[in-house]
Amino acid sequence: MMLQAPLSHYVLTARQSREVDRKTIEEMGIDGFTLMEIAGSSAAKAILSDRPGSSHGLYLCGKGNNAGDALVVGRYLMQHNIAATLVFLSGTGDLSPDAEKNLELLREFDSRNQLTIFESWGAFDQSGSWDFIIDGMLGTGLDSELRGDYLKGVQWANKQPAPVLSMDIPTGLHADTGESMGACIRAEQTFAFGGRKQGHYLEEGPARTGKITYCELPFPNHFKSSCNTFLLDESWVERPPAQPGRHKYASGVLYIIAGSEGLTGAAILAAQSAWAEGLGAVIIVCPRGLLSVYEHNLPSIIKKPVGDTSDDHFKPQHLSHTLEILREKEGVVLLGPGLGRQEETASFVSRFLSRNLRNTVIDADALWALARSGQWDKPDDTQWILTPHPGELSRFTDHPITNDYQRLNFVRTFSSDHHITILSKGMPGIIGTSSGTCYITNYNTRYFARAGNGDVLAGKVGAYLAFGRAPDDSCAGGLLQGKQKLDRYLETAQGLPEPRDFI
Ligand SMILES: NC(=O)C1=CN([C@@H]2O[C@H](COP(=O)(O)OP(=O)(O)OC[C@H]3O[C@@H](n4cnc5c(N)ncnc54)[C@H](O)[C@@H]3O)[C@@H](O)[C@H]2O)[C@H](O)CC1
Numbered sequence: 001m002m003l004q005a006p007l008s009h010y011v012l013t014a015r016q017s018r019e020v021d022r023k024t025i026e027e028m029g030i031d032g033f034t035l036m037e038i039a040g041s042s043a044a045k046a047i048l049s050d051r052p053g054s055s056h057g058l059y060l061c062g063k064g065n066n067a068g069d070a071l072v073v074g075r076y077l078m079q080h081n082i083a084a085t086l087v088f089l090s091g092t093g094d095l096s097p098d099a100e101k102n103l104e105l106l107r108e109f110d111s112r113n114q115l116t117i118f119e120s121w122g123a124f125d126q127s128g129s130w131d132f133i134i135d136g137m138l139g140t141g142l143d144s145e146l147r148g149d150y151l152k153g154v155q156w157a158n159k160q161p162a163p164v165l166s167m168d169i170p171t172g173l174h175a176d177t178g179e180s181m182g183a184c185i186r187a188e189q190t191f192a193f194g195g196r197k198q199g200h201y202l203e204e205g206p207a208r209t210g211k212i213t214y215c216e217l218p219f220p221n222h223f224k225s226s227c228n229t230f231l232l233d234e235s236w237v238e239r240p241p242a243q244p245g246r247h248k249y250a251s252g253v254l255y256i257i258a259g260s261e262g263l264t265g266a267a268i269l270a271a272q273s274a275w276a277e278g279l280g281a282v283i284i285v286c287p288r289g290l291l292s293v294y295e296h297n298l299p300s301i302i303k304k305p306v307g308d309t310s311d312d313h314f315k316p317q318h319l320s321h322t323l324e325i326l327r328e329k330e331g332v333v334l335l336g337p338g339l340g341r342q343e344e345t346a347s348f349v350s351r352f353l354s355r356n357l358r359n360t361v362i363d364a365d366a367l368w369a370l371a372r373s374g375q376w377d378k379p380d381d382t383q384w385i386l387t388p389h390p391g392e393l394s395r396f397t398d399h400p401i402t403n404d405y406q407r408l409n410f411v412r413t414f415s416s417d418h419h420i421t422i423l424s425k426g427m428p429g430i431i432g433t434s435s436g437t438c439y440i441t442n443y444n445t446r447y448f449a450r451a452g453n454g455d456v457l458a459g460k461v462g463a464y465l466a467f468g469r470a471p472d473d474s475c476a477g478g479l480l481q482g483k484q485k486l487d488r489y490l491e492t493a494q495g496l497p498e499p500r501d502f503i
Pocket residue numbers: 017018020021035036039062063064065066067068069096137138139140141142143144145146147150167168169193194217
């Protein structure tokens with residue numbers, strides 16, 4: 001089964017977000033004021049339940065609809081006796097129509113003098129104490145670097161002891177790229193209205209956004225069909241089986257073509273990792289000179305040596321025997337861990353990939369060889385999963401990939417152009433699929449770029465593919481299994497996890 005994200009995990013660009021908003025207003029007749037009411041009221045409800053005992057909130061407002069959301073929150077919370085101090089960074093003379101209407105309502109609702117309004121940053125005396133600061137300065141409408149009073153407001157808010165709660169997106173964070181535009185709010189919590197935003201997960205986003213609370217808006221699902229990025233987490237992706245040997249597909253077979261002299265550890269880790277998932281068989285294909293190493297370290301794993309006892313790395317002469325071995329049983333292939341970068345091995349990899357018809361996970365040194373050859377076109381009906389760390393990914397293209405936004409766009413285009421699946425390690429981890437859909441993680445998958453950890457991840461992805469899971473699902477399973485292990489590790493230990501912690 002291919003991955004199918006729930007609505008709560010859609011990740012939108014600013015443009016997609018505005019487009020859904022516009023279509024809902026124009027084609028469904030649900031006006032912007034109503035959308036704002038739903039957005040603000042759901043954030044208010046969450047604040048009431050998360051922060052009992054609050055008595056005073058500070059609301060930093062711009063002039064657009066993001067300020068309107070903040071004003072709705074203020075109205076609901078005032079009903080619960082939480083006083084509101086409002087500061088308008090661009091005054092109140094030029095508010096968006098819906099924000100203006102909400103300011104009027106807030107005034108009408110204030111029967112107990114709980115409302116204080118400052119018409120400019122300069123007028124705000126900055127004295128007082130607040131249980132929280134609502135950031136309604138800028139949302140998806142941000143179109144330039146922060147300057148003047150917005151810059152001052154953001155810098156001031158970040159120094160306050162009270163937690164900052166952002167409407168939709170922390171002010172100053174670019175909704176698409178996750179870059180800080182001159183300065184950026186560091187929120188404790190962000191309420192994502194109608195959809196998560198790409199910028200929440202890229203570059204500065206994760207550090208600035210804090211906890212994300214998704215607030216549903218009444219958008220028809222088909223208006224979100226242009227969304228092609230989804231958040232990957234354990235709430236909706238099926239967990240990989242916890243107990244080895246108990247899986248319903250316990251008959252899966254994984255061929256591992258890996259290892260060379262000095263790098264057999266990579267092949268061993270990948271094989272142990274895959275075996276721990278409960279596969280029917282893991283078959284390691286190896287140069288005959290290394291056989292004794294695997295006999296010694298991998299008793300449960302079948303070994304199929306190729307070549308002569310003097311061979312300690314793969315060579316083109318090993319190709320036909322390797323392909324013959326792969327014909328023995330149905331199964332999938334993991335190619336790459338510890339292969340080394342000898343000229344002969346690179347040549348073996350290129351020739352193997354042009355003839356091999358098995359679904360294949362291509363990792364590590366095999367990626368290096370593949371990028372060098374530039375032979376990205378795979379045989380028809382064969383599925384490839386590529387698992388590059390940032391350095392390996394940068395070899396796929398002549399154009400530099402210098403930030404997460406470029407990486408996301410590159411992974412999306414490259415995987416759809418070549419009909420392959422890419423698991424790009426980093427923060428965030430990104431899965432690109434042949435349809436152009438991408439899945440992003442909310443945890444740091446750079447751990448898997450470390451020697452050893454990458455081999456373990458490749459083993460897991462290979463195992464899930466061998467179980468019959470779809471390529472995107474196999475990558476998701478590998479990343480989430482790694483996350484569970486990492487979380488458990490970080491709870492108890494210090495320093496960096498070792499490969500065995502992920503097996
Ligand atoms: N997603 C939805 O469907 C809904 C979104 N809502 C909220 O509305 C904002 C987007 O509102 P919009 O009015 O388009 O933009 P902003 O409020 O972010 O601000 C636009 C305003 O700010 C000016 N501006 C832009 N950049 C700067 C800058 N660097 N410095 C100062 N001023 C700047 C710009 O010129 C405009 O005047 C969305 O995020 C949600 O929070 C709805 O409430 C519900 C539906």
